[in-house]
Amino acid sequence: MDASDDYVLGRGAAESVRLDAQHLLWRLHQGYLLHPSISVTRDMRIAEVGTGTASSPIQSSFMATTISDRQFPHHDLLPENVTLGLLNSLEDTPSELHDQYDVVHLRMWASNLRSRNVNMLIQNIEKMLKPGGFIQWEEADLMHQVVKTDAATTFEANINELPSFMKFANPLFALSWVHDLPKSFELQGFEVKHAEHKVFQPSQVQLCTNTYLLALKEIIAGIKSTSSQVPGLNIGSHEEALAQLLENHTRVVYNWGPLSLLAQTRRV
Numbered sequence: 625m626d627a628s629d630d631y632v633l634g635r636g637a638a639e640s641v642r643l644d645a646q647h648l649l650w651r652l653h654q655g656y657l658l659h660p661s662i663s664v665t666r667d668m669r670i671a672e673v674g675t676g677t678a679s680s681p682i683q684s685s686f687m688a689t690t691i692s693d694r695q696f697p698h699h700d701l702l703p704e705n706v707t708l709g710l711l712n713s714l715e716d717t718p719s720e721l722h723d724q725y726d727v728v729h730l731r732m733w734a735s736n737l738r739s740r741n742v743n744m745l746i747q748n749i750e751k752m753l754k755p756g757g758f759i760q761w762e763e764a765d766l767m768h769q770v771v772k773t774d775a776a777t778t779f780e781a782n783i784n785e786l787p788s789f790m791k792f793a794n795p796l797f798a799l800s801w802v803h804d805l806p807k808s809f810e811l812q813g814f815e816v817k818h819a820e821h822k823v824f825q826p827s828q829v830q831l832c833t834n835t836y837l838l839a840l841k842e843i844i845a846g847i848k849s850t851s852s853q854v855p856g857l858n859i860g861s862h863e864e865a866l867a868q869l870l871e872n873h874t875r876v877v878y879n880w881g882p883l884s885l886l887a888q889t890r891r892v
């Protein structure tokens with residue numbers, strides 16, 4: 625976690641590899657980078673907010689932004705169509721970014737937003753869109769998980785009881801906005817062109833389990849580094865249970881539900 629923000633996951637090399645593995649997972653799950661109903665033109669401009677490793681430089685002019693540059697590739701390695709920048713998308717959008725983009729892309733915001741108001745984020749990113757522009761969003765629904773084996777379900781129940789985990793990630797307390805995302809876009813005046821809640825295909829289940837267990841390890845490490853003073857917080861038992869799951873990772877299923885959404889602004 626950077627001292628300057630409250631991101632709960634890590635930003636080192638191992639965490640970047642996990643993000644890139646999740647990128648592969650989404651590619652396999654969806655079969656596209658840009659939703660097929662968006663017409664691709666030579667001069668279109670695409671922005672990604674909350675990028676990690678900027679691993680989805682889609683065709684056309686692509687700007688990827690986030691609040692920390694620690695996982696950005698070196699600028700010498702960037703294709704000409706890609707620019708990277710720092711932007712806090714939970715703050716008001718700077719006027720120079722207004723009306724600039726045909727598509728704004730978001731993915732895996734659950735750990736950023738937690739209980740904060742998703743409508744504020746939607747309003748901020750809508751400002752970036754040209755009239756008729758699209759928001760494409762892929763999210764992990766932690767309220768509709770697929771968890772199998774006794775050890776995994778026990779770990780899931782116990783970790784959700786952990787007060788600090790509730791603050792970071794407990795779905796019942798913080799993450800109901802994910803399932804309601806299509807409704808939120810409708811209420812904000814968008815036309816929802818596509819909304820899909822699915823589970824992963826059998827061939828993708830293991831990759832989701834592996835990346836999710838590693839993300840949980842990062843979250844527990846984040847809790848540990850910030851909560852050492854909390855009396856009675858027995859992080860060690862959760863760490864041990866998670867270590868057991870990782871040891872037996874091919875014998876458990878621990879998946880979040882993939883949610884995909886495409887919404888078009890009605891602004892003309």
Ligand SMILES: C[S@@+](CC[C@H](N)C(=O)[O-])C[C@H]1O[C@@H](n2cnc3c(N)ncnc32)[C@H](O)[C@@H]1O
Pocket residue numbers: 631633643644646647673674675676677689690691692711712713714715730731732733735736
């Ligand atoms: C879980 S990662 C997902 C990265 C990328 N979207 C992906 O799917 O590979 C979340 C990213 O959002 C960034 N982030 C956190 N809070 C943010 C904010 N308020 N505004 C913009 N980016 C933010 C984090 O630094 C991190 O890079």
